[in-house]
Amino acid sequence: SSGGGGGLLSLLAKCFSSSKKSQKQQQQQLSVVPVTKTKSRVEVRKIPRLNPNVVNVQLFDLDVPRIFTGEPFFCKGCRALPEASCRLNVEPGNTADSNTPCVWTCAFCGKHNTMPHLQSREELCPQAVVDFVLTPAPAREPGAKPLENMDSNLVVFVIDISGSMGCTTPVPALQSLWKDLRSGSGDTTTGTYGSGNTFITRLECMQVAVRKQLEHLTAMYPHKRVILCTFSNKITLYGDGMCEPVEILEANDNFNNFEHLLELGQSFGQQKFNSVRDAQDSLKGKLATLQPTGATALGPALVVATGLASTSPRSEVIVCTDGEPNQGLGSTGSSGAAAFYEKTGRFAKHHDSLVNFITLEGQQCALNLLAPCAKLTQGTVNTLNPVELERQVRQLSQNLCVATEVEVTLLVPDGVKLHNPSEDATEVPMSKVVVEVGNVTSETDLFFYLTVDKAAEDIPLQAQVHYTDRAGARMLRVMNARMLATPDRAEVERSVNVAVEAAAVTQKAARVAQGGRADQARNLMLAAQQLFSRAAKSDQQQEESYIYSSETAALDELFGRALATPSALHSDAAIRLLHQMQQVSMQRFLAGSEKKKLVEKRRGNEQLAALYYSYKF
Numbered sequence: 376s377s378g379g380g381g382g383l384l385s386l387l388a389k390c391f392s393s394s395k396k397s398q399k400q401q402q403q404q405l406s407v408v409p410v411t412k413t414k415s416r417v418e419v420r421k422i423p424r425l426n427p428n429v430v431n432v433q434l435f436d437l438d439v440p441r442i443f444t445g446e447p448f449f450c451k452g453c454r455a456l457p458e459a460s461c462r463l464n465v466e467p468g469n470t471a472d473s474n475t476p477c478v479w480t481c482a483f484c485g486k487h488n489t490m491p492h493l494q495s496r497e498e499l500c501p502q503a504v505v506d507f508v509l510t511p512a513p514a515r516e517p518g519a520k521p522l523e524n525m526d527s528n529l530v531v532f533v534i535d536i537s538g539s540m541g542c543t544t545p546v547p548a549l550q551s552l553w554k555d556l557r558s559g560s561g562d563t564t565t566g567t568y569g570s571g572n573t574f575i576t577r578l579e580c581m582q583v584a585v586r587k588q589l590e591h592l593t594a595m596y597p598h599k600r601v602i603l604c605t606f607s608n609k610i611t612l613y614g615d616g617m618c619e620p621v622e623i624l625e626a627n628d629n630f631n632n633f634e635h636l637l638e639l640g641q642s643f644g645q646q647k648f649n650s651v652r653d654a655q656d657s658l659k660g661k662l663a664t665l666q667p668t669g670a671t672a673l674g675p676a677l678v679v680a681t682g683l684a685s686t687s688p689r690s691e692v693i694v695c696t697d698g699e700p701n702q703g704l705g706s707t708g709s710s711g712a713a714a715f716y717e718k719t720g721r722f723a724k725h726h727d728s729l730v731n732f733i734t735l736e737g738q739q740c741a742l743n744l745l746a747p748c749a750k751l752t753q754g755t756v757n758t759l760n761p762v763e764l765e766r767q768v769r770q771l772s773q774n775l776c777v778a779t780e781v782e783v784t785l786l787v788p789d790g791v792k793l794h795n796p797s798e799d800a801t802e803v804p805m806s807k808v809v810v811e812v813g814n815v816t817s818e819t820d821l822f823f824y825l826t827v828d829k830a831a832e833d834i835p836l837q838a839q840v841h842y843t844d845r846a847g848a849r850m851l852r853v854m855n856a857r858m859l860a861t862p863d864r865a866e867v868e869r870s871v872n873v874a875v876e877a878a879a880v881t882q883k884a885a886r887v888a889q890g891g892r893a894d895q896a897r898n899l900m901l902a903a904q905q906l907f908s909r910a911a912k913s914d915q916q917q918e919e920s921y922i923y924s925s926e927t928a929a930l931d932e933l934f935g936r937a938l939a940t941p942s943a944l945h946s947d948a949a950i951r952l953l954h955q956m957q958q959v960s961m962q963r964f965l966a967g968s969e970k971k972k973l974v975e976k977r978r979g980n981e982q983l984a985a986l987y988y989s990y991k992f
Contacts, residue, residue, distance in 0.1 A: 674705025
């Protein structure tokens with residue numbers, strides 16, 4: 376589709392470009408970029424033009440199924456499914472051929488498949504997107520409403536209360552003024568408000584953020600169960616605030632025993648926790664009593680929290696810290712620290728849990744260790760000024776997990792070659808790529824680059840998405856599309872979907888840079904800019920091209936610094952940026968007309984508006 380939003384199986388352009396090109400066209404595949412200028416000459420370097428063939432498998436609405444009754448029928452050769460326009464030897468429902476077996480010729484591998492008796496083509500896949508129920512959801516608890524089972528998962532806040540959380544941060548002058556105006560403080564005789572000298576500790580910022588999040592969850596997801604966990608030189612599990620707290624001390628080498636910590640979390644998670652609607656006041660009371668003290672046993676607390684979250688599918692862990700782990704498992708500088716966080720991430724992924732990290736400005740937080748853990752679970756990593764915490768915690772609740780155990784298979788016919796979108800993908804014969812995604816949120820996009828080795832009038836594509844929905848049902852989504860191929864690159868570029876290409880190239884450049892290849896990453900960014908300057912003609916294309924330049928400015932600047940100083944890629948700020956850009960969604964690059972539709976969906980009710988306007992320190 377050439378529009379900004381497109382369908383569920385979006386394509387960069389209306390026509391794919393074929394790899395069969397004339398010599399002149401082949402020469403046009405290199406772009407010339409000035410490097411240095413001298414009195415006698417201009418030195419240039421050649422950058423390959425960007426591959427314009429991108430397929431975007433959109434996963435953000437897996438929680439809105441398009442149920443198709445009946446069992447899926449797979450090709451015995453490549454496991455593709457037939458679609459409404461597939462080749463059949465006889466038309467379904469033709470009484471003259473009622474005794475002739477119906478044979479389907481697969482468009483991807485050419486195998487002939489004998490079909491069950493069909494009354495009409497509508498018994499195939501009549502739409503571009505359909506969902507099959509492979510395994511029904513488990514039975515609900517007696518008396519439980521559907522949403523209660525789907526939205527009663529755990530949200531575990533893991534809060535750092537080490538000594539450094541007592542450091543103060545100045546509240547910006549405008550926020551200080553807002554606070555004074557709302558509280559009625561200040562000098563009313565002179566009209567002096569907001570001195571700008573108000574200070575707040577990092578822990579107080581965290582308390583405000585979590586308190587506001589409790590109110591948000593109560594309004595939007597009242598059946599979720601919120602668990603409070605703190606860590607310093609000990610770990611304290613407050614549960615829902617209505618149960619007896621449990622302390623885990625370092626004694627007997629507890630903080631270095633992964634399995635023991637995991638069991639402690641799982642054991643604590645076996646008890647019955649109250650919904651956030653019922654436990655909100657108790658949780659706020661526990662929050663108010665927290666005081667900064669001690670060291671930073673982040674690693675042990677993370678293990679306990681993921682163990683706890685594993686007791687309820689589709690749960691979420693939010694870790695808030697301002698410093699490097701320095702006690703127990705995962706401590707900075709300890710042998711096996713990187714392997715520890717990867718192991719914890721894989722455990723969380725296996726149990727369909729999201730792990731998010733929010734780190735605070737002021738100190739290094741070892742994001743090189745933490746980010747891989749979040750990436751494995753499709754979680755987020757952010758480094759914020761303390762006064763921005765409330766906004767970030769609120770955004771996490773908007774980026775919901777819509778499906779788990781997600782696996783995407785993309786099929787194309789012979790003559791079309793797929794390129795793996797990530798290092799986790801495995802390519803198998805018959806032009807098929809299988810990618811294990813795991814958890815999917817409302818902002819997850821998956822991109823595939825492809826090349827066409829031969830001209831074709833009609834190229835079929837099929838994406839199969841196996842997933843578990845929020846109710847626990849095992850589902851299969853099938854998405855079909857057909858495209859034309861042409862050797863005329865200009866024709867392809869005229870219909871470029873800038874938002875799709877922008878997100879695809881940004882994800883790829885961030886992955887390449889994380890592997891230490893800043894030069895290749897920057898070349899990709901430059902090639903994209905040149906593609907957009909040539910192809911962006913409509914108002915929407917030009918607006919999305921500008922958005923791309925603006926949203927990736929920090930990434931481009933990082934690549935520039937890394938060319939001179941490779942270690943620039945290893946700072947906390949760089950790791951956070953690369954992690955975010957590897958997960959960037961097409962939605963981020965949409966033009967205003969398209970983005971407006973998303974904003975309308977996110978617009979809250981009057982209760983949420985009241986919560987927002989009541990926000991103050």
